[in-house]
Amino acid sequence: MFDFAIVGGGIVGLSTGLALGKRYPHARILVLEKESQWAFHQTGNNSGVIHSGIYYKPGSFKAKFCRDGSRSMVEFCQEHGIDHEVCGKVIVATEEQELPRLENLYKRGLENGIKVQKISPEAVKEIEPHVKCVGGIRVFSTGIVNYKQVCLKYAELIQQQGGELRLNTKVLKISPSGQNQVLETNNGSFETRFVINCAGLHSDRIAKLGRVEPQAKIVPFRGEYYELTPEKRYLVKTLIYPVPNPDFPFLGVHFTRMIDNSVHAGPNAVLSLKREGYKKTDFNLGDFAEVITYPGFWKLAAKHADEGIQEIIRSFSKAAFTRSLQKLIPEVQAQDLVPTHAGVRAQALMNDGSLVDDFLIVPGHNSIHVCNAPSPAATSSLEIGTAIVAQIPQQSHLETVVTTM
Numbered sequence: 001m002f003d004f005a006i007v008g009g010g011i012v013g014l015s016t017g018l019a020l021g022k023r024y025p026h027a028r029i030l031v032l033e034k035e036s037q038w039a040f041h042q043t044g045n046n047s048g049v050i051h052s053g054i055y056y057k058p059g060s061f062k063a064k065f066c067r068d069g070s071r072s073m074v075e076f077c078q079e080h081g082i083d084h085e086v087c088g089k090v091i092v093a094t095e096e097q098e099l100p101r102l103e104n105l106y107k108r109g110l111e112n113g114i115k116v117q118k119i120s121p122e123a124v125k126e127i128e129p130h131v132k133c134v135g136g137i138r139v140f141s142t143g144i145v146n147y148k149q150v151c152l153k154y155a156e157l158i159q160q161q162g163g164e165l166r167l168n169t170k171v172l173k174i175s176p177s178g179q180n181q182v183l184e185t186n187n188g189s190f191e192t193r194f195v196i197n198c199a200g201l202h203s204d205r206i207a208k209l210g211r212v213e214p215q216a217k218i219v220p221f222r223g224e225y226y227e228l229t230p231e232k233r234y235l236v237k238t239l240i241y242p243v244p245n246p247d248f249p250f251l252g253v254h255f256t257r258m259i260d261n262s263v264h265a266g267p268n269a270v271l272s273l274k275r276e277g278y279k280k281t282d283f284n285l286g287d288f289a290e291v292i293t294y295p296g297f298w299k300l301a302a303k304h305a306d307e308g309i310q311e312i313i314r315s316f317s318k319a320a321f322t323r324s325l326q327k328l329i330p331e332v333q334a335q336d337l338v339p340t341h342a343g344v345r346a347q348a349l350m351n352d353g354s355l356v357d358d359f360l361i362v363p364g365h366n367s368i369h370v371c372n373a374p375s376p377a378a379t380s381s382l383e384i385g386t387a388i389v390a391q392i393p394q395q396s397h398l399e400t401v402v403t404t405m
């Protein structure tokens with residue numbers, strides 16, 4: 001019998017476990033993960049960037065959690081000896097017509113309380129000598145880390161707090177049992193007072209198992225990366241981003257120096273035909289049918305056909321991918337790029353075709369469901385974990401009783 005059971009051992013599930021243990025030190029906490037390793041899906045295949053929070057709408061959870069989260073992530077890494085670097089990044093306009101959007105982004109950065117600086121093309125060259133641009137912004141607080149390592153530390157700390165962690169345990173059914181709930185898995189049944197759904201690409205399905213209608217469907221978008229060959233890594237010192245499309249800030253391939261010193265280029269964003277489809281050929285009939293019978297998908301496709309087609313072209317044509325990167329660094333050639341890992345984003349999509357932009361946390365009966373946790377959820381994970389725990393109705397039976405003699 002547990003007080004809390006968390007479904008999903010990605011960075012959001014594990015940070016929630018950590019925050020719960022701090023809030024309720026005597027609680028019996030369980031984390032269930034279907035894979036044989038922590039952080040196997042989104043968290044383990046992301047860009048490894050500690051985002052600053054410049055892009056997000058002022059006042060949104062994303063903006064607040066990211067600004068605070070970038071600080072708490074760096075502090076966490078310092079405290080626990082996890083390799084990381086606050087190397088900063090540049091966002092550059094490569095054409096005059098992008099300058100007004102760059103200016104807006106700069107203002108947004110200031111509004112979000114981020115340390116940003118407008119810099120000339122010459123100043124960009126001092127930071128990134130191979131970039132060609134007409135103007136730039138320097139963002140100081142951006143950093144890099146390996147989020148898998150962060151998750152391993154979260155898991156270790158949960159165990160130290162007395163929490164129970166189960167890998168290879170897939171939640172198949174959630175049944176009520178009086179005031180409690182029983183999670184039926186491939187590895188036995190677990191009874192709990194409260195369920196926290198952090199199942200990423202499957203969060204809408206777990207919500208339904210818990211009799212909650214999430215009002216948005218998870219649509220998987222694969223992000224594919226290339227890597228610079230080791231002899232060309234000198235082309236990139238830190239992180240180089242284009243000016244984003246305000247409607248799709250996650251579009252626009254960029255260069256990222258990773259914490260292991262490799263340099264990744266990407267990711268793009270293409271519809272994945274399987275929720276955990278890391279290869280172009282991956283296909284699952286059930287997952288695919290769910291997307292194409294969802295009205296929201298067709299509304300999104302109709303509205304943004306051009307962007308979608310460009311992304312598909314970039315996915316199948318290395319030449320097109322290279323051309324996008326050459327806008328930032330003209331010297332990059334196709335032979336300097338080798339395909340590397342891909343990640344699949346769990347993007348919640350509403351029935352009206354709009355993408356859910358902010359984090360979406362839906363309460364249920366004795367349960368909470370994280371129905372949208374897109375980027376920068378890894379950066380913001382410590383803040384998200386704390387926010388989830390704050391939304392759980394007070395569990396008075398778990399409060400520490402202080403007795404006086």
Ligand SMILES: Cc1cc2nc3c(=O)[nH]c(=O)nc-3n(C[C@H](O)[C@H](O)[C@H](O)COP(=O)(O)OP(=O)(O)OC[C@H]3O[C@@H](n4cnc5c(N)ncnc54)[C@H](O)[C@@H]3O)c2cc1C
Nearest residue numbers: 008010011012034042043046047049171200223343377379
């Ligand atoms: C390509 C890409 C690049 C990104 N880059 C960045 C970045 O640089 N910085 C940043 O801050 N964010 C980035 N993000 C976003 C970030 O990685 C995600 O927002 C974050 O990892 C989400 O974490 P999660 O725990 O919600 O999901 P996940 O990491 O996907 O974890 C969910 C877990 O639930 C498990 N699960 C699902 N169903 C069940 C079940 N039935 N039973 C048991 N377990 C189950 C899954 O196996 C999985 O391990 C990126 C994302 C992608 C895809």
